[in-house]
Amino acid sequence: MKNSKFWFFTFVGPVLVTFIIVVIIPTLMGIYFSFTNWDGINHNPDWIGLSNYFAIFERGGDFLDSFVFTAKFAATTVVTINLIGFGLALLVTGKIKYSNAVRSVFFMPNLIGGLILGFVWQFIFTNVFSHVGGVLGLDFLQGWLATTATGFWGLVIVMTWQLSGYMMIIYIAALQNIPKSLIEAAEIDGATSWQKLTGITIPLVAPALTIGLFLTLSNSFKLFDQNLSLTGGGPFNSTEMLALNIFRTAFVFSQFGRAQAKAVVFLIVVAIITLTQIYFSKRKEVEM
Amino acid sequence: MGRKNNKRTILSVVAIILSAIFLSPLFIVLTNSFKTRKGIFLDVLSLPFGEFFNPINYVIAFERLNFLNAFKNSMLITVISVVVIIIFTSSAAWMLVRTKSKMSTFIFFMFAGAMLIPFQSVMLPLVRWMGILGFLNPRGLIFMYLGFGSSLSIILYHGFIKNIPKELEEAATIDGCNKFQVFWYIVFPLLKPITMTVAILNSMWIWNDFLLPQLVINRAEWHTIPLRMFFFFGQFAKEWDLGLAGLTISMIPIIVFYIFAQRYIVKGLMEGSIK
Numbered sequence: 001m002k003n004s005k006f007w008f009f010t011f012v013g014p015v016l017v018t019f020i021i022v023v024i025i026p027t028l029m030g031i032y033f034s035f036t037n038w039d040g041i042n043h044n045p046d047w048i049g050l051s052n053y054f055a056i057f058e059r060g061g062d063f064l065d066s067f068v069f070t071a072k073f074a075a076t077t078v079v080t081i082n083l084i085g086f087g088l089a090l091l092v093t094g095k096i097k098y099s100n101a102v103r104s105v106f107f108m109p110n111l112i113g114g115l116i117l118g119f120v121w122q123f124i125f126t127n128v129f130s131h132v133g134g135v136l137g138l139d140f141l142q143g144w145l146a147t148t149a150t151g152f153w154g155l156v157i158v159m160t161w162q163l164s165g166y167m168m169i170i171y172i173a174a175l176q177n178i179p180k181s182l183i184e185a186a187e188i189d190g191a192t193s194w195q196k197l198t199g200i201t202i203p204l205v206a207p208a209l210t211i212g213l214f215l216t217l218s219n220s221f222k223l224f225d226q227n228l229s230l231t232g233g234g235p236f237n238s239t240e241m242l243a244l245n246i247f248r249t250a251f252v253f254s255q256f257g258r259a260q261a262k263a264v265v266f267l268i269v270v271a272i273i274t275l276t277q278i279y280f281s282k283r284k285e286v287e288m
Numbered sequence: 289m290g291r292k293n294n295k296r297t298i299l300s301v302v303a304i305i306l307s308a309i310f311l312s313p314l315f316i317v318l319t320n321s322f323k324t325r326k327g328i329f330l331d332v333l334s335l336p337f338g339e340f341f342n343p344i345n346y347v348i349a350f351e352r353l354n355f356l357n358a359f360k361n362s363m364l365i366t367v368i369s370v371v372v373i374i375i376f377t378s379s380a381a382w383m384l385v386r387t388k389s390k391m392s393t394f395i396f397f398m399f400a401g402a403m404l405i406p407f408q409s410v411m412l413p414l415v416r417w418m419g420i421l422g423f424l425n426p427r428g429l430i431f432m433y434l435g436f437g438s439s440l441s442i443i444l445y446h447g448f449i450k451n452i453p454k455e456l457e458e459a460a461t462i463d464g465c466n467k468f469q470v471f472w473y474i475v476f477p478l479l480k481p482i483t484m485t486v487a488i489l490n491s492m493w494i495w496n497d498f499l500l501p502q503l504v505i506n507r508a509e510w511h512t513i514p515l516r517m518f519f520f521f522g523q524f525a526k527e528w529d530l531g532l533a534g535l536t537i538s539m540i541p542i543i544v545f546y547i548f549a550q551r552y553i554v555k556g557l558m559e560g561s562i563k
Contacts, residue, residue, distance in 0.1 A: 018376075161310070
């Protein structure tokens with residue numbers, strides 16, 4: 001028995017200790033710091049109770065603005081990414097020519113780092129959009145990223161461009177699991193394409209849909225790199241999402257305690273999203 | 289039959305047009321990276337021929353980025369972190385599966401539960417705490433990648449190992465192998481498919497990661513590619529001729545990797561999403 005304990009800790013120990021030092025201790029420290037006036041320099045900040053939490057939820061505060069902006073952004077991208085991803089999956093599984101090459105192209109943006117993609121699209125929005133707008137006389141293509149609305153849609157476009165291919169791959173796998181006999185039976189009964197889609201395909205890919213929806217939701221909520229390199233939160237912090245807001249509260253305004261209170265709220269929101277996903281996925285599995 | 293063929297042709301054309309739209313941002317960046325700043329300003333959609341052709345952008349960007357150094361840093365940090373993650377999480381997951389105890393179950397659920405924690409909610413105390421431990425350097429960064437990468441990797445290995453019969457291991461033990469030998473010679477080779485997935489998922493994440501190196505690495509000589517790009521853009525804001533050449537250079541490694549390992553990447557990222 002002693003011997004097996006020795007082996008257990010020899011194998012599990014290194015990664016367990018690393019994990020506790022890197023993840024668990026900072027999480028606990030973070031919860032503690034959210035109740036203090038930590039400024040990032042002083043190593044023994046004072047306990048100030050719930051003051052940070054009251055401060056971040058004050059009316060008209062930057063955190064609530066970020067929260068609303070992030071929620072709107074996430075709600076929008078969940079729709080655009082999954083609609084386009086699902087559409088692409090239907091398209092490339094529809095016996096088209098060059099199917100593999102086309103899939104590779106749709107998936108590729110997903111591999112490039114968010115920071116670099118943000119810079120790529122900054123060029124597209126500020127230089128290419130205005131040029132095309134000038135040539136075609138389309139005013140709405142001018143001045144992108146200079147207003148809150150174009151910053152918002154810019155972020156939505158970048159995120160959709162990046163993640164639709166990933167969702168496409170998830171939906172392709174689900175589509176390929178649909179038994180051919182079902183579709184054929186429906187065809188014999190004279191079902192139209194639309195009836196086949198809504199009556200067979202969509203109900204049968206519903207579990208993948210759950211994964212897709214929540215994966216997009218939590219990815220959008222946690223967005224940082226693209227936000228930083230595309231709009232930098234501008235103009236006037238109006239496109240600053242939660243992660244960037246936390247980062248700036250700490251490193252630009254040196255309000256580490258307050259930033260950490262925001263980070264704890266952020267943790268709770270992201271955890272709720274993920275737990276809801278697990279709940280729905282598990283329930284679906286039982287039904288299947 | 290004719291109708292079906294028509295439909296197929298139309299769908300193929302739609303797919304090709306959509307691919308062209310998907311690729312156009314990268315294509316425009318590529319063509320403009322070969323132009324002078326004036327050429328970019330005058331007509332962003334023209335191809336880089338004639339008087340505005342200016343490949344020297346690449347030489348300057350390559351030098352100012354100190355790209356070879358950044359590439360070396362990114363490569364070393366990614367490869368070492370991924371190897372460390374594979375070795376420590378595969379062996380730990382094996383032990384967690386094969387040991388039936390409350391402690392073992394508790395430890396597994398702790399790793400799995402940590403998947404709920406977004407990085408931004410621990411980054412501030414992390415930096416302070418790592419500073420105290422003297423870990424604000426590449427070695428510390430690799431250590432942190434093991435910590436943050438352990439949850440997903442252990443979940444993936446755990447799920448895979450559960451379905452491996454243990455008769456082989458028992459036979460090897462009877463033949464006098466100790467646990468290290470059993471793991472390394474018997475178990476680890478069987479894990480190859482899931483090891484590929486773990487390797488792909490972690491390398492994509494670590495290679496592209498910006499925020500953690502930004503917080504941990506404070507010396508220019510240690511900068512990874514995303515970090516170097518960030519400072520490069522801060523310095524040459526609106527000098528798009530250099531900026532675009534720099535962007536193109538920095539995307540080349542990952543695109544080359546994609547061309548050669550596409551099958552594994554797609555499979556790996558998909559399995560990672562479903563867990």
